[in-house]
Amino acid sequence: MAKSTAIKALKRFTREIVNLYSAKYLRAPTLADLRRLLAKAERRGLPGMIGSIDCMHWQWKNCRTGWAGEYSGRKRVPTIILEAVISYDTWIWHAFFGMPRSCNDLNVLTKSSLSDELTAGRAPQIQFQVNNKIHNLGYYLADDIYPQWATFLKSIPRPTRPKDLKFSQTQEGYRKDVETCFGILQLRFSIV
Template sequence: MMMFVAALQIQDLEDEDSQWGGSSKGRSYTARNREIMDQRLKTLYFTDPCKYEPNIFRRRYRMQPWVFDRIMSDVANYDPYFVQRRDATGRVGLSNEQKLTCAMRQLTYVVTADFFDDYIDIAKSTAIEILEHFTIAIWNVYHEHYLRRPTPADLRRLLDKAVERGFPGMIGSLDCSLNDINVLGQSPLFNDVSCSETPHVSYEVQNRHYGQCYYLVDGIYPKWAGFVQAIKNPRTLQTKHFTRMQEAYRKDVERAFGIFQARWAIIRGPARGWSTENLQFIMMTCIILHNMIVEDEHDEDACS
């Protein structure tokens, strides 16, 4: 009887310990050479000189080295998770270069989290954790700047481009395959158009004055003043020309989204089990990083 009671007490203690984590039966320890893999990674991309030239870095990381360095510094200042530390045994943890490389490769390539076990000795669970921390950090650090509304200078540039293409007052185009009506109904863009709060401009078409911007859309969108649709079944040369040019300009948004998907392969395929919140952070991170790259390369073009 006493042995039976003692056995129950031991079982209770084991159950209590299991609530606080610790080792689990059946789990094995995998030795990882993260220091060696870190040195190898830095030799390839981050030392001076390194094995690969900046153009190779740009292709594989989707951005120039200086943009990557800026992001690495900013996310480390925001989230201590990205500050390299030592564990309880005094061993150095993963470096920032390893963590950000892990996050960026998940965003840019169609690879599973298991891939990083072979590539830079990062376990699957750690790779997923890194991506979660990275996307949250990118959102909190950059969203106010890179997801802001267009400035007057941005708007002027858009209007000038539209005039060159024969559409004065046009500030964008929408496509139903990429902008579902139900999604658009919840967006600030929809509110702006329905409330006639689009930016005010001044232009003339056939001696008639107009003072409101508009978007080019296809026939599925409502017939509002802020939406200009192609002419259904055009008959005259003028209406045929207008419809052809309108449809050609609308193709720009499809091409832009095609470039976006090519750069960030993670958004091309099905979701891999993350929560809805994590999926939102992933998409917003891709958009923010895309805007950062466009801004950097636009500045380069302006200086050249």
């Protein structure tokens, strides 16, 4: 298959997925959605948290030999990257798909629309209080590679104090929702 035909087919497939799922799933949260997400996060010990962000490297089994170098990383297997923001109920409300594997999560973030929204100050405006301090922006749980922005909350590296250990366990437990969702996607859309 020619490169132009493959790209056309991928774009058509993506358009159909968006058409099929965008009204209910692939959309920004409404105010009612945000209230539900925030209430659940607060019950789980993370007030102000609106979702987890991560990238998944999806193996491209039928990648053309000529493209393999651009789409292969350390493991020398061609993959395409999916960046997603996912809630506790495996609802993907931000997705950015198609970056080559030779990129890392930070490179993907800088190309995605989420980065544009966050750098323009258009993160969901919510108010919550932690340690007697009021915050006005919701945040995403993220891994260590993400930038030191107010909208990304990363785990504490090598926690030792009981308070830090509890926080890290809570955050890691919540971030398992992302990995679960990625597993569901891989099983459901193995044709990709």
